[in-house]
Amino acid sequence: MGSWDGIDSFIAVCETESFSAAATRLGVSTSHVSREVARLEDRLQVRLLYRTTRRVSVTDAGRTFLERCRRLVEEREEAFATVSESDGAARGHLRLTCSIAYGERFIVPLVNRFLLTHPQLSVTIDLTNRLTDLVGEGFDLAVRTGTSLDDSRLIAVRLASRRRYLCAAPAYLERHGPPGSLDDLARHQCLMGTADLWHFEDQGRQVSFRPGGSWRCNSGFAVLDAARQGLGLCQLPDFYVETELATGTLVSLLDHHRPPDEGIWAVYPHRRHLSPKVSLLVEYLKSHVGRL
Structure with a gap:
């Protein structure tokens, strides 16, 4: 058994907490990873990992060994990179x-x-x-x-940097009126994306608002379309809404409460x-x- 045999497998198992995930990461079979770690434990005469049918965890000895192994591997990779990439080319x-x-x-x-x-x-x-x-x-x-x-x-x-905008379509604002304050947001239909909270600034303080409504989707472009259709308010990063704001398809709201970029x-x-x-x-x- 070579000096490095099992170390990469051991690190991968510790970091993924799974033999199968470690095997996928290393591009080898699960049985190969399992054998390498077992041989490493035999060589060291110490248990490095606790294995159950549901999860893998690191022993105290394994945790100490893991940190040393990480430093060794980093130095090994640095040595390889220093030689193989000495010309400064990306490869x-x-x-x-x-x-x-x-x-x-x-x-x-x-x-x-x-x-x-x-x-x-x-x-x-x-x-x-x-x-x-x-x-x-x-x-x-x-x-x-x-x-x-x-x-x-x-x-x-x-x-x-990117900027976040609270905005809505003119058609929605004609029906419901614009929010006059952060407290006023609670009476509006909010179009919810992946973020559970909307962020604002109020008198120099960072404040959050939990939007509520009957519409939600995990796609920013879907949120944008719903806003354009006049279904409610949305808070989205600039790259989603810049064109709509420039053409008037959407209107920016509560700009004095806009959060930091x-x-x-x-x-x-x-x-x-x-x-x-x-x-x-x-x-x-x-x-x-x-x-x-």
């Missing part, structure tokens, strides 16, 4: 994730243009509105929106050596996203 395979609507409209087209000038790079793009675990699921990079980053394992680079971030796992495939794409996105 290899990159896994990227982003929200569906923003990714389809902006990020994927930019990545496609980036690939035209970096033919040695291949990419897998996972568009999902689920908050992915970049480290546990093996992603190199994510594009996310928000105001803070709470995971110490990650680094975030601000690409641009959200950051758009490139987020990647913390490594001392950042590979060219990630660093070059981050710089490309940084120089182009703000112009969209």
Whole structure:
């Protein structure tokens, strides 16, 4: 058994909490992962994982060993990257994730243009509105929106900002009148998307409102269409509603309560050596996203 045998499998199982998920991540069979971890435990003469029919958890000894293994693997990958990418070219395979609507409209087209000038790079793009675990699921990079980053394992680079608008169609406002205050929102029909709360600013304070109504869909473009049809109020990021606001199809409301702009971030796992495939794409996105 080689010095590295079983370590990658052990880390993958710990981070995914599943032998089958670890196997998928590594591109091998579940039985292969199970055998490698078992052999590693035999070699160390210590139990690293608790196994039940429902879940896998890490023992105290396994947790200590895991942190050492992570540092070893990071240093190994840095050593490989330093040699194989010494010319600074983007090459290899990159896994990227982003929200569906923003990714389809902006990020994927930019990545496609980036690939035209970096033919040695291949990419897998996972568009999902689920908050992915970049480290546990093996992603190199994510594009996310928000105001803070709470995971110490990650680094975030601000690409641009986006603004959120509360708006409605003129036809709806003719029937119901515009809201005069944040408290007035409770009497209006609200078109609900994936967000459970709408955010505003009131006298310098950040406040939230829980919208209520008879309409909900997990697609921002569907929310936009319902608003255009005059079914209610919506709060959506700028890229959904800019055209409608410019043409008068929608009307912006309570602008003095508009929340602070959200950051758009490139987020990647913390490594001392950042590979060219990630660093070059981050710089490309940084120089182009703000112009969209």
